[in-house]
Amino acid sequence: MGKFMNFARREEIYEKYINLFKPEKNFEIPVDSAMGYVSFEKIFVRENLPGFDKSTVDGYALIAEDTSGASREFPKTFKITGKVEMGKGYENVVRSKEAVWVPTGGVIPSGANAVVMVEDTMVEGEFLKVFKQLHPWENVIKKDSGMRKGEVLVNRGERITFGKIDALLANGITKIMVYKKPSVGIISTGSEVVEPDAQKSFFEVRDGNTYTLKAYLKHLGYEVERVAHVKDEYEKFLRIVKEALEKYDVVVTSGGSSVGKKDFTREVFSEVGEVYFHGAWIKPGKPTVFAKVGEKALIGLPGKPVSFMVSAYLFLLPLLKRLEGDTMWKPKVCAYVVSEDSLKAAHGRETFIPVKIFDNFENKILYAKPFPDESGLVKPLLNADGIIRIPLEKEKVEKGEVCEFYMF
Structure with a gap:
């Protein structure tokens, strides 16, 4: 079996490989258990909210x-009525020079158009002394200013956040159709690799990769083994x-993805399915393998x-986000940061460098401290918050230059 690499740019891999996969599985779930899932349906606001003028403070409506x-x-001076x-x-009805006690979240009586905070008042018998001038609708949420019936509450393909859960429940919606998260099987390879608890020899390496990936994906809510x-x-x-392909939606391997004598990933993937790309124009991560078996994905890391x-x-x-129906599945720039060091790019490849982010409170700028560019070491990941990107066309980044930052 001959070995060769079929390289592609990152965007080409997104469009010609990941974009092939379609989310298909969906199920109904209680809204209070839907955090982090992606909505399968488009949901509209059922009623105007709030249905009444509402006080935002404890005080007196007037x-x-x-x-x-x-x-x-x-x-x-006002009379408490x-x-x-x-x-x-x-x-x-509240009339001129009258005041009505109202708690936070309470209804604003008809006739009143503001609430004075209790801290700005003093009660003397049945009368109220007000020490502050108010403008109309101060400390009031106006009727139906939050949500209006017929507005889109959740779009299909939108991830459910705690705010959306609150809004859904406020509309009386207690169940929602969501996409099923894909299941992931991870396979470790390499004769030099041993288990983390093993008594290893000098030339062996404990497997941190696959267990770390498992922990990370579980944290994100995926079914992973x-x-x-x-x-x-x-x-x-x-x-x-x-x-693994019989059991999982996505099968991921660690190691063996290059072109060495005992790097079998491409050959195995070719035997069970179709290899779309072998190699990405990035550093690190060049020898990644991308394959498809029916509707299932194989990725050799x-x-x-x-x-x-x-x-x-x-x-x-x-890929996992795409399979769970997320319409925003491509990596997004989280921030623009200033590099603390000068950095060289890999020739002809997008370069990604692990960094630690910190800010300077005086000038309100985010800085990135790059870690040594040694993909064979674990240490660069030890304190990394994410990665900065050097575009394909750039040869280097100067100290003090602004870079894109992607958070892990």
């Missing part, structure tokens, strides 16, 4: 114009990949720790 000129030295109970309306570790044995590797994690972030994560 007519704002009656407070004109009020101050500590020259307070305005009633009290609003939480969850109840108020039958009477570290399936097995395979030494450099072609037939066993092939068998385990086939078994490099074995070096930084290459492994950068490739997982740039390609595996977008």
